[in-house]
Amino acid sequence: MRISTAQYYGTQASDYQRNFNKAVATASEASSLTRINTASDDPVGAGRLLQLGQQAAMLDQYSTNISSTKSALTVQETTLDSITTALQSAKEISLAANNGNLTDKDRQAYAAQLSQIQQQVLGLMNSKDADGNYLFSGSKTDTAPYSQNNDGTYSYNGDQTTINLGIGDGMSVGTNTTGWDAFQQTINTARTNTTMTSPPVDDGRVVLSNGTVGTAATYNAKFAGGEPYTVSFLSSTQLKITDALGNDVTAEATQNGLISNSSGANQTVSFRGVDMKLNINLKAGDTNPDAVIAGHSFQLSATPDSFTTARSPGNPSTAVITGSNITDPVAYSNAFPQGGAVLKFTSATAFDLYAAPVTADSKPVSSGTVAGGNATAAGVTFALGNTPAAGDQFSIQSNNHQTQNILDTLGQMVTALNAPIDGNDVAKQKFQGIMEAGLGNIDSASNQVGAAVTSIGARGQSLDMQTVTNQSLSTANTTTQGSIRDSDPAEVMTRLTLQQTMLQAAQLAFSKISQLGLFNKI
Structure with a gap:
């Protein structure tokens, strides 16, 4: 078989270049001790590294979520502990004030202290975090959870939404405590x-x-x-x-x-x-x-159920609802929306009652006309002050008194303490009944807040346990990535030495063979 000089030179150059590239790659690997730099180095290993990298990024996000959740829960727990302390003070004051030997002036002094605690508790319920978000409003973090109504009672303005964050594969935890759970569902013992x-x-x-x-x-x-x-x-x-x-x-x-x-x-x-x-x-x-x-x-x-009403700010008239009471218990039980209602006037005398919230396709649950200054809908009669106009709307919330937030309880006790009863034994006995009912509600509120703190503690334990799990997964992930990506220094140096020796041998062989030729023999 004959090969031309040009063919031989081309073949040798190609082989040498290929071996030289391998040696350069091995030298780079020896310098960085990284085996896979591009997908072409090891397609299967590169794919596995991509998966492991995604897992590592997810574990880092879980760690961030756990850290932020712990911080949020700590703030909530501290605030709830402060509320518990305030309620304990309120109980002590109430026990001292529920004494038949005190005078009206003494009770008024206790009323001032209890009123101060009420405002303190209100401030704590409306606490914000470092980012300016309300702690206990659910998902409505820009809305104050509690506000005072015209009648002196307090309403919850947040929602019941729990905000969840992922802390592990298929595992999430609530980062917030809603006012609905911590305060609004306090069992009312005085019902x-x-x-x-x-x-x-x-x-x-x-x-x-x-x-x-x-x-x-x-x-x-x-x-x-x-x-x-x-x-x-x-x-x-x-x-x-x-x-x-x-x-x-x-x-x-x-x-x-x-x-x-x-x-x-x-x-x-x-x-x-x-x-x-x-x-x-x-x-x-x-x-x-x-x-x-x-x-x-x-x-x-x-x-009996009572009602909190409020006129819409954009009402064209100055009409207000001055009172409300159940006049047909059967109709009320069958038709009145328990989740809230909207009374909407279509004229000065005609009205419709809708379940809240009202949408474009809402149908009225009751309709009627004003009679004697009263609007009766779904078994409830609403007394009107001033004449309504078409477009007037009033939001209505029923209260079945099964639960009562602590702000309303403290308000009732303050009112009872401020009422003069000196010289009236019967009034004193009735006063003591009111105070004992209030004390029962303070205990209920403390229990409700305690349950919220317990929930926070349980979630904190879950976060701690998941942190350990995530750390173990992260360690295993790092080890696995290293085993796929990193090189064995001894193996790399041995391979590099072999490749360099082969290059030197190839150079020597080429030099010797290139000297062979017919003209060298003439």
Whole structure:
């Protein structure tokens, strides 16, 4: 076989160039100790490195999310702890103020302290984080959670949205605590009401408090099914309770309805989960206690729903809703929107009631016309001040009194403390009933805040455990990337030496062979 000199030279140059490139690549690898610099170096390894890089970036993001969540939860926990401390102070003040020996002036001083705590708690509920976002508004971080209504009550303006952040593969955690969960769902222990039905004019001899819910499970299971109840006093030592159908249910009351007339102050009558304070106030000259006490009666029922109303700022008239009450319980139960409603006037006399929020395709749940200055819709009568106009809208929120935020509770207690009762034993007994109901609600609020703190602690534990998991994954990721990407120094140096030796040998061989030729033999 014959090859030309040009062909030989070309072949040798090509082989030498290829081996030289390999040696240069190996020298670069020896310098950086990185085996894969481009995908062509190792297509399979490069693909695996890409996947591992994406995982590493995700783990870094998880770490950032965990850090920011921990910071947010810490601020929330600190704020809730401050609220708990304030509520403890409120309880101590309330216990001291609930003393029959105090004067009106003393109670007013306690009212001022309690009012100050109310404002402190309001400020804490409306706290912001370092970025200026409200802590307890849910997703409405630019809206203050709580604001005061015209009637002195407080409304929650946030939502119930939990903002979740991913902290691991398929795992996320809530970064916020909503005011709805921490404050607004506080169980209201004072959600029953007593009304004297006989005698027509209260003689002060029998005082029965509105009651507090002492055993929620019993109340929920039994109370609502029989209301309204009639509490009748048969004598100064025996009362009788009948349900709405007239059935005698006294057996479910404390001591089967047996009471005392000799130590009549601050007795407790418990019935179907409700604890009522009873005072028998015999007067001088009451020689026959049974005769003067018998015939007193009260109606006992759950506190009826109330309504918070507000006019829309753009209303064309100056009309306002001055009062509201349920006038048709059946219609109210069947038709009134429990999530909120909007009363919209189409003229000075015609109106429609919609479920909130109102959209373009909303249909009214009730319609009617104004009669005697009142608008009645879905079983509720709204008293109007001034004449409405077409386009007037009023937002309406019902309150079933099953829950009550602590701001409203403190406000009610402040009002009770400021009311003059000196020299009026009956008023003092009623005042003490209000204060005991408030104390029960303070405990409920503290429990609700405590539950929120517990939730934060549980989430903090999850963050700590996931941090350990993510760190383990990150370490494994780094090790795996290194095993794929990094070179073995000994192997690289051995390969580089071999390639350099081969290049030198190729140079020597080429030099020797290129000297062979016919003219060299002539």
